[in-house]
Amino acid sequence: MIKVVRSFFIAIDIDDEAIINRIRSFQGELIDKGFAEIQPNERLHITLNFLGKLQWKTINEIRAKLRKIRMNSFDIMLRGVKYFPSAKLPIRILWVGVESVEVHDLMEKVHTVTLDRYAEEIPHVTIARVRKIVDVEGLKKFIRNYEDYFFGKFHVNCFKLKTNVGGKYVDVERYSLL
Numbered sequence: 001m002i003k004v005v006r007s008f009f010i011a012i013d014i015d016d017e018a019i020i021n022r023i024r025s026f027q028g029e030l031i032d033k034g035f036a037e038i039q040p041n042e043r044l045h046i047t048l049n050f051l052g053k054l055q056w057k058t059i060n061e062i063r064a065k066l067r068k069i070r071m072n073s074f075d076i077m078l079r080g081v082k083y084f085p086s087a088k089l090p091i092r093i094l095w096v097g098v099e100s101v102e103v104h105d106l107m108e109k110v111h112t113v114t115l116d117r118y119a120e121e122i123p124h125v126t127i128a129r130v131r132k133i134v135d136v137e138g139l140k141k142f143i144r145n146y147e148d149y150f151f152g153k154f155h156v157n158c159f160k161l162k163t164n165v166g167g168k169y170v171d172v173e174r175y176s177l178l
Contacts, residue, residue, distance in 0.1 A: 007163065007164050009161075016154040033142055037133075041128060046098055071105065074177070076154060078125060079099055091139060094128040094130065103123045157177050
C-alpha cells in the first residue's frame with residue numbers, strides 16, 4: 001500500500017506520442033524564447049476532479065462509486081493554448097483546451113461521485129507553470145500564436161484515480177469506459 005500520500009485526483013492520461021511531441025515542442029520553444037521562467041509539466045493529463053488529501057477509508061468509498069460509472073468511450077481534441085492568471089502573476093498556468101462534450105458528461109458523473117470536491121470547471125491539460133515573467137507582452141503575443149493550434153485528437157477508453165507520491169503520479173485504480 002502507498003504510504004506517503006500528498007493528494008488524490010481523477011484524470012485522463014495523455015498517452016498519444018504525437019500529441020505529447022507537439023506539446024513538448026511548444027514547451028521547448030517557450031523556454032527558448034525566454035519570456036518567462038517556467039516549469040514545464042512533465043505529467044500530461046486532464047484532471048476531472050482534484051480530491052486533495054483524504055484518508056484511505058474515504059478513498060475506498062470513492063473507488064467503489066467510481067467503478068459504477070457507465071459511459072461509452074469517446075474522442076477528445078486538444079486545441080489552443082490559454083492561461084490562468086493568479087494574484088501575483090498575470091499569467092500563471094499555461095494550458096491546452098479540451099474539446100469534447102463527452103468529457104463534460106464524464107466530469108459531471110465524477111463530480112457527483114466525489115461530491116464536487118474541488119470540482120474542475122474547465123477541462124484542460126496543464127502544460128507549464130510560470131514562475132517569473134521577464135516580458136509580459138512578448139509572452140502574451142507568443143501564446144496568441146497558439147490560441148487555435150491543433151495539438152491532436154485521441155480516443156479515451158478509461159480514466160484513473162491517481163495520487164501524488166513524492167512528486168510522482170501513481171495510478172491507484174483504472175476505470176474502463178464501454
